[in-house]
Amino acid sequence: MRFEGTKDYVATEDLKIAVNAAVTLQRPLLVKGEPGTGKTVLAIEIGKALGAPLIEWHIKSTTKAHQGLYEYDAVMRLRDSQLGDPRATDIRNYIKRGKLWEAFVADERPVLLIDEIDKADIEFPNDLLQELDRMEFYVYELNETVKAVKRPVVIITSNNEKELPDAFLRRCFFHFIRFPDEATMKDIIEVHFPGVKQRLISEALKVFYDLRKVPGLKKKPSTSELLDWLKLLVTDDVDPETLRNKDPNKLIPPLHGALLKNEADVQLFERLAFLAKREQRGG
Secondary structure (H helix, E strand, C coil): CCCCCECCECCCHHHHHHHHHHHHHCCCEEEEECCCCCHHHHHHHHHHHHCCCEEEEECCCCCCCHHHHEEECHHHHHHHHHCCCHHHHCHHHHEEECHHHHHHCCCCCCEEEEECHHHCCCCHHHHCHHHHHHCEEEECCCCEEEECCCCCEEEEEECCCCCCCHHHHHCCEEEEECCCCHHHHHHHHHHHCCCCCHHHHHHHHHHHHHHHHCCCCCCCCCHHHHHHHHHHHHHCCCCHHHHHCCCHHHCCCCCHHHCCCCHHHHHHHHHHHHHHHHHHHHC
16 A cells, blocks of 8 residues: 555655655665654544554653663562562562554564654664564573564654764655745645635745745744644634735734744844834935
């Protein structure tokens, strides 16, 4: 079964090709792109499209690779043993399965999402090389090898916060999600807000893309932030003419808190408004 996008997810042609190539090659799909471009949601939608269960492993700065395999709680076992708990006689009671273990023993072929892998330590990807390549790992405490019953579809996301090791990259099929152009963005909006006035969408997109082009912006607004902003515009029934207003006093778009996420960017727009106002007076 091929991935062709879903009714809730607008996939570009090159993204469809990348997903299907990774599935065919049985290699992890490494997806990079700006935050908010739908990398995490992609795994969810692939699961829906393939009719596969989704197993999510969200990586933090403190996450270690072995946690994806399993964790053995020797301290708890010792404590239970001292208290005479009969559970202490079976070591299996103190082994917690990780997300890779869950994926390997799933009855149906799952989609395994390893989300934001670049948040972890630089050695994290290398520590998973063999397990993702061979689809198996050894559990020393049980003297057993856990091997994938059905090879999962592995989706790995990265926000490019740090470089990933070459050895890891060689084992992945890579795709960079480019920021959607205006035509693709209209398709995405139609999925989330069917029937919204085209004039409002048109004016909102002009403001949005102009805002992204402003030099010195610390954080460019993303697709998810545009959708939040549009929801507010629709809820408040904002007139499209308000968005077109070129009054220097109103250079910052209405409800801009959905688009601008730090004070430095708000201050930048306030300075631009001040300069535009002064220029207008000078003219």
